[in-house]
Amino acid sequence: MQKRVNILKQLNLRQLRIFQAVVRHLSFSRAAEELYLSQSAVSQHIRQLEEHLGVELFVQVGKNVNLTEAGSYLMEYADKIFSLLSETQQVMDDIRELRRGSLKVAADTAAGVHLVPTLLGQFHHTHPLVKIKLEVANRRTVLQRLLWNETDLAFMGYPENTPGLTADAFADNDLVVIAAPDHPFAIRDHITLAELAEEPFLIREPGSGTRMTLERHLLNYGITLNIAMELGNNSAIKQAVAAGLGISVVSQTTILLELETKRLVVLPVEHFPIKRKWYVVYSTQKTLSPIVESFRNALLNHEYKF
Numbered sequence: 001m002q003k004r005v006n007i008l009k010q011l012n013l014r015q016l017r018i019f020q021a022v023v024r025h026l027s028f029s030r031a032a033e034e035l036y037l038s039q040s041a042v043s044q045h046i047r048q049l050e051e052h053l054g055v056e057l058f059v060q061v062g063k064n065v066n067l068t069e070a071g072s073y074l075m076e077y078a079d080k081i082f083s084l085l086s087e088t089q090q091v092m093d094d095i096r097e098l099r100r101g102s103l104k105v106a107a108d109t110a111a112g113v114h115l116v117p118t119l120l121g122q123f124h125h126t127h128p129l130v131k132i133k134l135e136v137a138n139r140r141t142v143l144q145r146l147l148w149n150e151t152d153l154a155f156m157g158y159p160e161n162t163p164g165l166t167a168d169a170f171a172d173n174d175l176v177v178i179a180a181p182d183h184p185f186a187i188r189d190h191i192t193l194a195e196l197a198e199e200p201f202l203i204r205e206p207g208s209g210t211r212m213t214l215e216r217h218l219l220n221y222g223i224t225l226n227i228a229m230e231l232g233n234n235s236a237i238k239q240a241v242a243a244g245l246g247i248s249v250v251s252q253t254t255i256l257l258e259l260e261t262k263r264l265v266v267l268p269v270e271h272f273p274i275k276r277k278w279y280v281v282y283s284t285q286k287t288l289s290p291i292v293e294s295f296r297n298a299l300l301n302h303e304y305k306f
Contacts, residue, residue: 013085015049016078018042019057023075026065101291102131106145107155108209109233112136114254115171115278116155118306123295130291139209146283152292154281157251158209166284169277170299171306175213177267178238178255179247191269193223200228200246202237210234214249217274238264253278253306 021031022042032039050057057071067075103123107116113136120132135142135151139158145151146165159167177196185191185199203225204211218225228246231237234254241248242263252273258264280299282288288296298304 011052012049013081015045015052016081018045019049019074020078020082022046022058022065023067023071026067028065096290101289102133103153103292103295104133104135104151105153105155106135106137106142106151108139108142108157109136110157110210110251110254111155111278113234114251114256115306119299119304122304123298127291138207140207143281146281149283149286152282152286152288153296156209156279156281157276158213159279159281164283164285165281167279167281168296168300169279170302171278173276173278174252174273175210175217175249175276176252176255176273177247177249177269178241178264179267180242180244181262181265182244183247183265183267185247185267186265189268191267193218193221193270196247196269197223197225199226201225202229202231202240202246202248203227204234204237205230205232210249210251213274213276217271221271249274251276 018031018035018037021034022028025031025034028042028046029039032042035042046057053070053074055070056068057074058065059068103120105116105120106112112134116134116136120134124130124132135145137145139156139160142151142154142156143160143162143165146154147162157173159165177191179185185195203214229240231240234250237248237250238255238258240246242258247267249272252266255264255266259266280296282296
């Protein structure tokens, strides 16, 4: 029984190139001219290739050289091999030149709905081959994604001091007091915190970054809110405020459309807005890929507008 040949150990890409040249010309001498080799060198490489593979690749018929059946199959697969190598080279070039890669992003609800899509859209415009994945979740889940190495970057308005994570501020994220346009406070030019505390207040659920920031801020002034309703996301807050159910505090980034269409107004309450930042967060345990690092640097250099 003939011994099976291990092609992976024996295959030589240079010999395959020479083999392709002989097939193109069906002539050892013309292949030698194309490759700037001697005819004897071409013949030697083909003999070695045949020995490695354990088959004959060419048959001499008079003065003509023809492919054997094995030679025909080898030519088909040689073309595929070099096509894949060329494709591989192109992909590696794209990654090196930041044209290709992947970017996985997680964001808390406010950032994921109102901020990050605009940033990713601008990034996609200049990097159309990069595969982008965005997950919008609560802040705890977003932090878990980073710690479990399931995302590259995270966006949020209130990062925790978590070991192994680094947060960089890249944009303003002011918290403002909002009301419906027909609210009595809407025509005022100054509102005190004491007056704010008397109004029915709509607030995010416990654990929300906006709620924690607001409660800490008001604690400094000894103010306790008159909480009328807890809601689980900013969209519900905005709808309820516009419907006249109370007032609330949200990131100004989340109400740009509502301000433009006059569905909501920002109230001039003393000691507001609360100055905050948007943060991009990453794990210090993970080496960022060139494309992820490029996106992060663009954010920190304020290259994107929103």
